[in-house]
Amino acid sequence: MSAPTPTAPAHVAGLVRDFGGRRVLDGLDLTVGPGEFVALLGRSGSGKSTLLRVLAGLDGTDEEGIAGTVEVPGSVAVAFQEPRLLPWRSVRDNVRLGLHRDDAPEAADRALAEVGLTERADAWPLTLSGGEAQRASLARALVREPDLLLLDEPFGALDALTRIAMHDLVLDLWGRHRPGILLVTHDVDEALALADRVLVLDDGRIAADHAPDARPRHDTADLRATVLGELGVIAGAAG
Amino acid sequence: MSTTLPGAPTRAPAPSSPADPPSAPRRRAIAWQRWISPVAIVVVWQLASSTGLLAEDELASPVRVVRAAVDVTASGELPEGLAVSLARVVVGFLLGAVLGLVLGVWSGLSRWGGLLVDPPVQMLRTLPHLALVPLFILWFGVQETPKVLLVALGVLFPIYLNVHAGVRGVDPKLLEMARVSGFDRREVLRHVVVPGALPSALTGLRLSLGIAWLSIVVAETVSSDSGLGYLINDAREFLRTDVIVVGLVVYALLGLGTDALVRRVERRALRWRPAISGTES
Numbered sequence: 001m002s003a004p005t006p007t008a009p010a011h012v013a014g015l016v017r018d019f020g021g022r023r024v025l026d027g028l029d030l031t032v033g034p035g036e037f038v039a040l041l042g043r044s045g046s047g048k049s050t051l052l053r054v055l056a057g058l059d060g061t062d063e064e065g066i067a068g069t070v071e072v073p074g075s076v077a078v079a080f081q082e083p084r085l086l087p088w089r090s091v092r093d094n095v096r097l098g099l100h101r102d103d104a105p106e107a108a109d110r111a112l113a114e115v116g117l118t119e120r121a122d123a124w125p126l127t128l129s130g131g132e133a134q135r136a137s138l139a140r141a142l143v144r145e146p147d148l149l150l151l152d153e154p155f156g157a158l159d160a161l162t163r164i165a166m167h168d169l170v171l172d173l174w175g176r177h178r179p180g181i182l183l184v185t186h187d188v189d190e191a192l193a194l195a196d197r198v199l200v201l202d203d204g205r206i207a208a209d210h211a212p213d214a215r216p217r218h219d220t221a222d223l224r225a226t227v228l229g230e231l232g233v234i235a236g237a238a239g
Numbered sequence: 240m241s242t243t244l245p246g247a248p249t250r251a252p253a254p255s256s257p258a259d260p261p262s263a264p265r266r267r268a269i270a271w272q273r274w275i276s277p278v279a280i281v282v283v284w285q286l287a288s289s290t291g292l293l294a295e296d297e298l299a300s301p302v303r304v305v306r307a308a309v310d311v312t313a314s315g316e317l318p319e320g321l322a323v324s325l326a327r328v329v330v331g332f333l334l335g336a337v338l339g340l341v342l343g344v345w346s347g348l349s350r351w352g353g354l355l356v357d358p359p360v361q362m363l364r365t366l367p368h369l370a371l372v373p374l375f376i377l378w379f380g381v382q383e384t385p386k387v388l389l390v391a392l393g394v395l396f397p398i399y400l401n402v403h404a405g406v407r408g409v410d411p412k413l414l415e416m417a418r419v420s421g422f423d424r425r426e427v428l429r430h431v432v433v434p435g436a437l438p439s440a441l442t443g444l445r446l447s448l449g450i451a452w453l454s455i456v457v458a459e460t461v462s463s464d465s466g467l468g469y470l471i472n473d474a475r476e477f478l479r480t481d482v483i484v485v486g487l488v489v490y491a492l493l494g495l496g497t498d499a500l501v502r503r504v505e506r507r508a509l510r511w512r513p514a515i516s517g518t519e520s
Contacts, residue, residue, distance in 0.1 A: 056419050057418075057419065058415055058418065058419065076419070077419070077420075078416075078419045080412070080415075080416065082412065084412050084413060084415075084416040086413060086430060086431065086434070087511055087512075088434040088435075088437075088511045089430060089434075089511075093430075097420070097422065097426060097430055098417065098420035098421040098422040098423075098426060099420075099421065100421065100423075124511045124513070125511075126511065126512065126513050127513055140420065144420070144421070
């Protein structure tokens, strides 16, 4: 991984990732500009999460079976599919820990206020609802003031109503802090509702790159059908 | 010990289920009712002794036991023996626990630690450590050293095994989270590894305390000129079954006391688990 440059775009070129002979990523190119909201769609097993792990630095470039250029901006934060909160630390500590700043406690409280969890700051994580836990996870990512925020299907396990509320929250937070966002998801509607650019990952590379209309979006039906087709789903067939 | 996994949905049992935590007055009533049969046993024992059914040199009557307890306490024999045995257990336990903890964390965290430490410990643990008494007497004589070491050895294995398993069992997803969240090594250890391994380590602690008492009983019974075991053995020489029973009761109370202590520690250390309630452990 090259030296990080703040506010530079995240840039991936010719990324190849092999797992014991199975090629998951095959010469993938990707750029996420500063402040850009990019959604990455793909069928399950298409390598979405693999790409995200490489960007998060969890799949080191010194390992075997990996090649290509990966440049990420100075500060990267991740919100995982499961919230991954430490169950034995309070919600506030979960947000604060690992943050080596003098004002870490205040910053943690501010982040919790932003996601609407102020009253739950002293709670044990296992007492949170699924939506609350995911909001705590977002606060933990946010407090790191990331230039690039990686979201790995963070709303996948939530019920439909909570998911809509989370979409609004993410858009709101993105509007205020303007990190570059890479949202990995398998939900086409979610991608179309949130992102500036919608990418489709197939065969180990970016197979399609769409830019939906400017916000607010009303009619995305045509684009939705196109993207579903690219994902191998025949839109409308299911009724 | 709670058996509810962290993260598992925990539901209160149906209101009429027998596992339902009873209300406070009802709980007090149950606590009282639980004493009926133990008291009955003691009464029957006393009756058997009084009627001569139970010979004095086989088993002293409860009244004789209580009198003996007062006697050996007043004469200083019991407090002295208790202090000696307690000191042996404490020193042996600390020795074994610290060693087990260090080895368990090392072998759980580092590749080389696991390779070097785990195989011999796993082999040795199949050996009943009490079978080493003859060797220990040959090596260390009959003074304090063999007794303390026997306790330490007995304590070492359950602590090691449970700490090792606990460290290995720390959720890799949490470790990944710690990595992307910028935790340094100390923070990973303090906030992820240690609390993650704690439930398992506490189970090891509880097991090891039971074994510590068992070891000191055996060691003091085989050879001793002081301590609780000596008090019991000496009483045997004079057919004082009352004093023997006093010694046994003290052993039982000590085991009970340490167990209650660990349960308190457990409740405090694992209070983040929503399932901990008064009816468990």
